[in-house]
Amino acid sequence: MKLPPAPWQKRPGMAELLTALSADAGETRYVGGCVRDTLLKVEASDVDLATRLAPEEVIRRLKAAKIKAIPTGLAHGTVTAVIAGKPVEVTTLRRDVSTDGRRATIEYTDDWKEDAGRRDFTINALSARVRFIGEALRRIAEDHLRILRFFRFHGRFGRGEADGEALAACSARANDLMALSRERIADELLKILALPDPAPTVALMAAQGIFAPVLPEIAAEGVERLHFLIRRERAAGVAPDGVRRLGALLPRDALVAVGVGTRLRMSNAIRLRLGCIAERGETGRPDALAYRVGAECAVDRMLLDEGLSDPAPSIASLAEWEKPRLPVRGGALIARGLPAGRIVAATMQAIERDWIEQGFPDAETLEPAIAARVAQALRDTQ
Numbered sequence: 001m002k003l004p005p006a007p008w009q010k011r012p013g014m015a016e017l018l019t020a021l022s023a024d025a026g027e028t029r030y031v032g033g034c035v036r037d038t039l040l041k042v043e044a045s046d047v048d049l050a051t052r053l054a055p056e057e058v059i060r061r062l063k064a065a066k067i068k069a070i071p072t073g074l075a076h077g078t079v080t081a082v083i084a085g086k087p088v089e090v091t092t093l094r095r096d097v098s099t100d101g102r103r104a105t106i107e108y109t110d111d112w113k114e115d116a117g118r119r120d121f122t123i124n125a126l127s128a129r130v131r132f133i134g135e136a137l138r139r140i141a142e143d144h145l146r147i148l149r150f151f152r153f154h155g156r157f158g159r160g161e162a163d164g165e166a167l168a169a170c171s172a173r174a175n176d177l178m179a180l181s182r183e184r185i186a187d188e189l190l191k192i193l194a195l196p197d198p199a200p201t202v203a204l205m206a207a208q209g210i211f212a213p214v215l216p217e218i219a220a221e222g223v224e225r226l227h228f229l230i231r232r233e234r235a236a237g238v239a240p241d242g243v244r245r246l247g248a249l250l251p252r253d254a255l256v257a258v259g260v261g262t263r264l265r266m267s268n269a270i271r272l273r274l275g276c277i278a279e280r281g282e283t284g285r286p287d288a289l290a291y292r293v294g295a296e297c298a299v300d301r302m303l304l305d306e307g308l309s310d311p312a313p314s315i316a317s318l319a320e321w322e323k324p325r326l327p328v329r330g331g332a333l334i335a336r337g338l339p340a341g342r343i344v345a346a347t348m349q350a351i352e353r354d355w356i357e358q359g360f361p362d363a364e365t366l367e368p369a370i371a372a373r374v375a376q377a378l379r380d381t382q
Helices: 014-020 033-039 055-064 112-117 136-142 146-157 164-172 174-179 182-193 199-207 220-236 242-249 254-263 268-278 286-293 295-304 312-316 330-335 342-357 363-381
Strands: 028-031 047-051 068-073 078-083 086-092 094-099 104-108
Touching: 014 055, 014 078, 028 033, 033 047, 055 068, 055 078, 055 086, 068 086, 094 112, 136 146, 136 164, 146 164, 146 174, 146 182, 146 199, 164 174, 182 199, 182 242, 199 220, 220 242, 220 295, 220 312, 242 268, 242 295, 254 268, 268 295, 286 295, 286 342, 295 312, 330 342, 342 363
Parallel strands: 047 086
Antiparallel strands: 028 047, 068 078, 078 086, 094 104
8 A cells, every 4th residue: 555645744854864764775664653644634743764774873874864863762772863843753673572561672673574563553553443463461461551552542543342352451451550650641541531532432441440440530420521521522612631531530529639630640730720620610700710710720610510501602701811910909908007917918808809709890990899898997907
């Protein structure tokens, strides 16, 4: 089969890179996702090459062709070529000598079939059905992350029921996920959840006990919330978001949600967002909600608010929203006679509540509320 033309093939510097690596002589080929996605007529983001050339020879040839070479993964035979500011990974053909479920000891080879045989799924070896290459249990033993990758590829490319042997192997070896770094689990999970509609795949994973060893917090009600959220996202025209969808899967308990983010070693921003999503309730006025929790979490909460029949208009109103600034400072209240400290802080909070309730008016419009709150505070101090 001849690979159809694709924009990535015409990237500046690509022809020079292929020439340097003797692609015309059969020494180097496109491989992996760029080939798969092009055949599926979807946009390919990353370009990878496989080559018979040893890594040192790849580096020598790239330097001779004045192409930047970065030895990003020499232990695994990978050199990154940079053309027009974009990376292209060039990996020498390999075969596995031994594996421990996380890392592999490899040897280089010049056999394309031997290299293809160590890849994980047939969709990555350009076959139509998503299943493991060779014996599923053996491939999982080589790299435990392949359990999650199987479900990601099935969710993205699979049609109909999942391959029975693969499903049974993933279920039987689900506990192997505990040996992986939490960062790898989080990365793969968010990729699954960012698919257009991962709900059926997530439901399958839950039913097969895949989450139990590493994410026991995900239960049936969480899967139902995910179904609901995806329907709402589509109706409101909101792009898929893996973090929002993870928040939907987790219980409505901020401590639990933040704990999951911590356990998966996610960023502080993601942990806070998961906690914010978990505290969801009645959303009220969009701008007031956004002021309290931020626009991003406001959108999350509105999409998950079952009492809000159509969140689209509210979400649209926040498209260009910028957080307003309270038009009065503590110094102005002190100038009106309030003692510095607790009294000023409490009065400022009361004025802020009035300001939010009134729709964030300017200082002149807010003045009656300011005067009333100051007067009340002065009376309370007497």
